[in-house]
Amino acid sequence: MRSAKRRTPALACRARALTWAAGLALLASSAVAQTSDLVSKTAxxxxxxxxxxxxxxxxxxxxxxxxxxxxxxxxxxxxxxxxxxxxxxxxxxxxxxxxxxxxxxxxxxxxxxxxxxxxxTSVYVLIVPEDGPLAAVEALSDPALKEARIGIVAGSPPATHMARNGLIGRAKAYNLTVDRRVESPTVDMLNDLEEGEIDAAILWGPIGGPLVKQAHPGFKVIPLLKEELPPRLxxxxxxxxxxxxxxxxxxxxxxxxxxxxxxxxxxxxxxxxxxxxxxxxxxxxxx
Structure with a gap:
């Protein structure tokens, strides 16, 4: 009898644990069902x-x-x-x-x-006139950029690399967060490059690459793959x-x-x- 009494608390704890586990599993499956039900089946x-x-x-x-x-x-x-x-x-x-x-x-x-x-997976790119003096640049540490005025979206990762290489002082910043129905910093930046207001532009590749292909055939898109220090690009x-x-x-x-x-x-x-x-x-x- 004493042996049976010693086992009773352990058995009770095990039963409670199993009950809790079953309850949690039921809640989890219910949550999955609820979130799945939110996804449209018709579109x-x-x-x-x-x-x-x-x-x-x-x-x-x-x-x-x-x-x-x-x-x-x-x-x-x-x-x-x-x-x-x-x-x-x-x-x-x-x-x-x-x-x-x-x-x-x-x-x-x-x-x-x-x-x-x-x-x-894509990368930030440097955009320059394909027949200009910066067409051979592959990294932001290139001395050819020292006197260049570069367009950059304010607060974007390449700005840190520009600062590290002493390029921020002459940079032209463009807004990061805008309502693109009324303002388009990326389009403005490429138009400024076309007009000679800046010498180069740095944009997120999935934006800059297609915009160049659509409207700026005289530009060269250079993926910035050689920046070894953080932040990654x-x-x-x-x-x-x-x-x-x-x-x-x-x-x-x-x-x-x-x-x-x-x-x-x-x-x-x-x-x-x-x-x-x-x-x-x-x-x-x-x-």
């Missing part, structure tokens, strides 16, 4: 900026619009957009408000969204979904994996510079 609902050239445009001309069309076709669904400026409150007013289910381009590791696997880009939407995330991961070649073709056609995952070279055209 690919995309959150996008209506004036974020060259990525997303309300007229459907951006390459992220083309990526959305590709994913929607694989899902056999139409595309529906929720348009909102890519500025403060974008995720809160779109994805978190359950007005849409995916952001087509979002930097890996951002806490506001649950990232899919990345579908591209290459980033992996994912699709963003709501936090907790694991089922939807896995579905998009599968689509990205199976159709990477088609995704790459859209990006290359747009003029996006694609680099290896570790930012140590350009991605081979066959990949």
């Amino acid at each position: 690919l609902r995309v959150c996008a900026d209506p004036a974020n050239a060259p990525m997303s445009m309300e007229d459907g001309s951006g390459y992220e619009n083309q990526l959305a069309d590709l994913i929607a076709a694989k899902l056999e669904l139409p595309v529906e957009y929720t348009w909102f400026p890519m500025a403060t409150g974008f995720i809160r007013q779109t994805l978190r408000a359950n007005r849409c289910d995916v952001v087509m381009g979002y930097a890996q590791g951002h806490e506001l969204v649950l990232n899919t696997n990345h579908y591209m 290459f980033f992996r880009i994912t699709m963003g979904v709501r936090q907790g939407d694991k089922v939807w995330q896995r579905k998009l991961n599968s689509l990205i994996r199976r159709h990477q070649d088609e995704i790459n073709a859209i990006l290359r056609d747009a003029g996006v510079p694609l680099v290896a995952d570790m930012g140590d070279g350009m991605l081979d055209a066959g990949q």
